[in-house]
Amino acid sequence: MTEIPKAYEPQSVEDKWYDFWQRNGCFTADPARVSEKRPAYSIVIPPPNVTGMLHMGHVLNNTIQDILSRKARMDGKEVLWLPGTDHAGIATEGMVAKQLKKEEHKTKQDIGREEFLKRVWTWKEKHGGIIISQLKKLGCSCDWTRERFTMDPDYVRNVQRVFVDLYKKGLIYRGKRMVNWCPATQTALSDEEVEMKPQKGFMYHFKVEVAEYAPGSSGRESAQTLLAASQSRLTSAATGEEKKGGPEIDSEGRVWLTIATTRPETIPGDTAVAVNPKDPRYAHLIGKHIVRPLPAELPREQKLIPIIGDEHVDFEFGTGVLKVTPAHDKADFDIGTRHKLPIVDIMNADGTMNDLAGADLRGLERFKARKLASEKLAELGVLVEEKPYENNVGFSQRADVPIEPRLSEQWFLKYPSVGVSKACVAEGQMKFHPDRWAKVYDHWLTNIQDWCISRQLWWGHRVPVWHKRIHVTEDNWGKTLDAWGWDEWVAGNWQRHAESDPNEATVVRMVRVSDGTEVDPKIQPMSPAVKEDEGEYDVFVATLSPALIKNFESCGFTQDPDVLDTWFSSWLWPFATMGWTGEKASDANAATLRAFYPTTDLVTGPDIIFFWVARMIMAGYEYMGDLPFKNVYFTGIIRDKQGRKMSKTLGNSPDPLDLIARYGADALRFGTMRSAPLGQDVLFDEKDVELGRNFCNKLWNACRFRQMQGGEVQGEINAALLSSDDRWILLRLDQAIREVSDALASYNFATAVQSLYRFFWSEYCDWYVEASKAAFFGEDAALKANKVAVIDFVLSHLLRMFHPLLPFITEELWHGMGYSADMPEEQGGKTIMFARWPKPLSAEEKEAWGLDDTVETFANVKFELVTQGRNLKTQFNIGAGKKGKFTLKPAGNLAPGEAEVLRLLLSAESLDLDPNFAPKKGTPTALTKLGELYLPLDGLVDVEVERARLTKELAKIQAEIEKVEQKLANPSFAQKVPAAVLEEHKQRLADWQTKLAQTKAAIEALG
């Protein structure tokens, strides 16, 4: 550090050192170095979206990971922080499709699957590295030689292998079920990707006619019968009120039911109306029919749908009559299944209405259709009421449009290893920080539904299943198989005998088209095929074998067009990135996997606890037989200073790169971590980064001050020459080392930052550096040298403690101050990254340096005197400059040099020691344990000002005395309180009483 700028300039420093670290392989993990003495420490990065840009959430999350990694290196561990990116199916596909639209006015269908994927890859090659370079700017010490992408060829193969394996285990199945359909992106979504949001809409009441009472209908029952039957009224269990509703009879003797709905556009898809069989208003109508009002143009007989009884209907809600739309509502689908109702799908994939919705609605977008349907009902004279209503609607998290429950054929997964995954957290082998997330995790795992893993997208891992529909007859099945070239069954797997590698097994499943049931191809309709099993069959084969795939395709099999949910690839991240292949022999030789799995810590946001964390745990147990990480640290969510979530639409998210450019990466890291309490959301304010910059500058200048004193770097500390301040700062350093180490060990990052801040700024700079100037401005060379040695000791420890948080400035100063010079090459000589983490002072060191209890006590009374003296200066307008002549009437002996330290801390022109000092009347006084401190004002004393000041002080003292006396006066206090506390109270009272006496005397002396 030859020429030190007055202010820290981070830009050049940061790039220089990041480059240095990378060139020297400082981030590269070597499994061969792992040993009992050098344990492994590993983290896998939550892979950011490859299309993503760095945002404040990444900053928080990755700074924490970097702190953990750098701390572990300094603890002498072999550290792997494994980075990479995620292919982010929907987001990336959407982005490229949007670009295609904008630049070429084409859709992905226009250019075809192959060409579209080419474009995605091109886009990825061009922009996919942005977030990685941004992480580097932040200082992340990831092992970039091991960077992974979820679409890397070996990763793709791992995903396929897992799919085939789970398929083979019977955990993956294809089914026609109600799924969450996103009409915007036109794909199915998992339950986790749906967000419930309150939505303002309308509750529509419309009436329908019961067909059996219509005038002229055959076998018409009289309305009188009905009246008799519905005599009994319903009384609400909840309110005791009589519920309205029930059938109504009009003047022509027609009978009507009123139905409440929020979605009138789905009426054409209604295939029943349901009432609760226990509802006395309606029970007798079960089995009769109503006339569905829409589509209006259909003949009446085609609009008759049955009234069914189902327990699901809550008779206190709405009118107690529920329209049942099995194709467009999950609960209705279940009712439909129970009653074998027809399923009428009235919508297209994009959320527009199809032909079945009728002439009026056909082609309309679903919300326009809703409005029109209500108008149509009004036109038909059946709309009873339309009132504003708020209900919860599921939204597609990604596209932010309402989900459409839709019946479609998808791949589902029954989660594997659920029991052990639950147990490992419940029983504490895996720890969550803060641990309250363990309950959330457990609850989810207790209630999980099968996972819809297929997505109707092109960008992603294509489902490794090939399909062909065949017509099986009694005698063609065997021939068909022969034609395919296969002739052997092995444990439910159809295998081509030439392909005997069990890992290349093919899993065959057959589904009878007529009823959708899965059949076992081994027994039926294989041998012997019986007449009634003849018919259409869907044959599905899942395989990894390229040779078999080729064979299937030549036999007319086609690959499933869908891709897998992106999370179906990222749940394998902790081991699929480390060389896992799923082959026992090769996995046993995968050095990275063996050394670094299970990983140590995972750092992530609680918003993906289900999406990612829970699923990784299950995959870890299923494929590695062990948990994927030992600790999960859940960060808070970054919000703006008003507490709003950061979002692009709000524009309240600052660009971290911009912040780094303006304040420095260390400043950003500092500001973020300082304001990130454990387990709480983070309210981010740019002021925090500014504070970080100021802090770095302070650190810079503290080192600059040391540099200006010259002298030997890291010389020996001579215990005999230590001043009370030296001993005090060494004790405070010891305390800081303990606090920071403990805080980091328990993931309390904000606490660690707070301890460092307090020690460095409030203790080291504010008191120690100021006090040290007494020696530096003096003439004693030995004392100066010793002071420099103490400062070097403190700063070299301090820089190491700051390194995980502030990697750049600490590295710069480490070298600039020369602390790297006499360090072993691999323990701080080359870089502070591998310098050993500071240990608390040993008992021997404390003994040798005389660090006992009196050190702290003395420092405190000294600082109290200084504060009071400074207060006097302010009160009497002496100003902050080096002004004011103090006289101290000492209470005891002061060690040599202390007076000069006091003078400097008071920033006074002089401080005289005079045991016999007789102050003039009205001289301002501070009464301290070190003695009476006077500020003689050369006749300018305003007696009344001083009297007022002392009187105010007297009142405060009396109040304190009263408080303590009250406590002590309580008889049970003395009896029950611990001795130390009692003693402390008595001492406090004595101290205040002394002060009281002194102050009274001072007031009397004023005359």
Added chain:
RNA sequence: GCGUGGUUAGCUCAGUGGUAGAGCACUACCUUGACACGGUAGGGGUCGCAGGUUCGAACCCUGCACCGCGCACCA
């Protein structure tokens, strides 16, 4: 509805049984030989409300209120 976190200075948050704290903001003063991205001093709080336990409660217990978050959800 179930679960969960919060409520302490104007703001953001520490403090988890024994004298209410920090940073920012505010007021006044100071460009002093590390630093104005700085220094010194100061003002500002019946610790959400009500009970209880205790010699003693911001802290432990009970209830309530309000603000979040997660899960479930009725048309």
